[in-house]
Amino acid sequence: MLAALATLRKTLFSRFMAGVGGLLALALATVQTILGAMPATSLPTVAPGEAIDAGRWRVAVLAAKVSTEPRPDGYRGPQGKASLSVDLDILNQTSESSNVVSRILTIDPPIAGLEGSPTFYLLRDRSILNALHPGLPERVRVVWAIPAEAVPPDTVRLTITAETFKPRDNLLATPGWFNPKTIAAVTLPLGSAGRGDGS
């Protein structure tokens, strides 16, 4: 009888502890979710040309312009389109060659008529950018097509997205870069004065 009581007590106790643990985990996850969903109070602003550590990349946004000049490789772009180009210095800070640069820059607020995905050019070769190798900084031009008749705003604001490194991901335990997060903004002058002048 006594033994049965003791067993009951033990069972209840362990269930209670398990419940507490579960609740704690739940509370922690909830708090994390809420914190993650909160809008960033203020995005740090960097000056043009100032290098910023964006996870796998080190980026300095140099200048932006709208022009009808041909692109670095000589391509004139789609018919009736001008190009909005942004020059960057990029350094691959990881230990592997990579070509996933397209996620770094976002135009925010967006400019009307801009086509979604830009093309990246390697200015050293005046050709399309393939891969960036670790420890080898390059100057890169990012080009969006923009309707030729569109009146661009005076300035363009770009936000920079960084990812964080995980040595083992949850699925295959392989290293990788995850959780993209906007970390900084840079505002560049983009007068129509820039239109038509050379590179």
Next chain:
Amino acid sequence: MRLLLQFIAILAAAGMLLGMQRSTPGYAEITGPLPASGRPGETIPARSFTLTVEKLVLAERIRYRAYGRDFERSTTGLWAVVVARLEARPESVSIGGALWRSTAGFRFEASQRVAGAPRLLTAGRIEPGLPARGILVFELPRDQAAGGTLLVSTARWPRLDSQARVSFAADAAESADVLDLNGLANE
């Protein structure tokens, strides 16, 4: 006393589990490439090809002719050009993966900036009985250029397939100011 012992036992078990979890190789490691290692000059047999590295040249600039035009390519670091011989066996193969692993562990993919250069081993197919002598071109920072390992495989990310690995001594490289890839591949 008994409670304390139980507590210690639980802690020990948790520690053991953590240790086991940390020391278990990940799925990516278990199913990773199967290395076939060697030195320059040796013929290294991989599952579907053999690789013999002849030499390594480090150059400031490289020059080649492609699509009827002459190209000269500069770099922030150095160009590392490997001259090697590949033989397919028993079946036709293409080389999808060519990596340079520096002594510090950085991994450089073969440069695509020389696309179209003559006799790039990563470009064509290699047929059994027709050994191909050609080049692999990498771009390395100056501080990563001494020594290193060349990794060659048929798949870009080999899984449970062999990967030929050639390790170079720190002084294994010849050096050049401007290297002509056309001359190098045809000599």
Next chain:
Amino acid sequence: MSKAQVQASARAMRLRRFSLWALPVALIAALALRGRETATNWWRASDLFPQPVRFDASAPLAGADWRVVSLQRVAERPDGTTVALLELEATVRDPAPFALLPCRIALADGTGQRWLPTFLAPTEVSRLPSRRNSQAKTCGPALASKPEAGAVLAIAESFLLPRAAFAQVDVVVSLAGGRPHYLRFARGS
């Protein structure tokens, strides 16, 4: 111990022994269930049983009758490479298994070396007068065109191989609908 307790412990022992013996059975059953799909895929993807055919004969595989029309040398390169062109003819009997992809056509010699088809510069193939107006496709597109029963398809593939090997190679035809069996059109017999 009371009689009831003895009985209970004996029953528990029997249960435990049964569980122990059931474990290997359960493990094997689980492996078989989990691995069945993988094993079938492997069986369906492997070339395991060659079916020797005379070079000038016709043989059925995967719902069609296959025949080698010609295997000819198109060009010689200065480095000893022979450019070879293989022409096949497939008469479709059953379209469903025939249209399954992928197909593998290769040249194989007696030592186990296999040459897979390559894309060639059009100049090298068009040297053959008979090829200029040819409607022949390579194997993949020919199968993907979903031919009707009774259709006669011309299939052509080109290869690069050493000059010495050209005289001895057999033609190997393997189709998804026919695996693990495949055809081997043997030369010189």
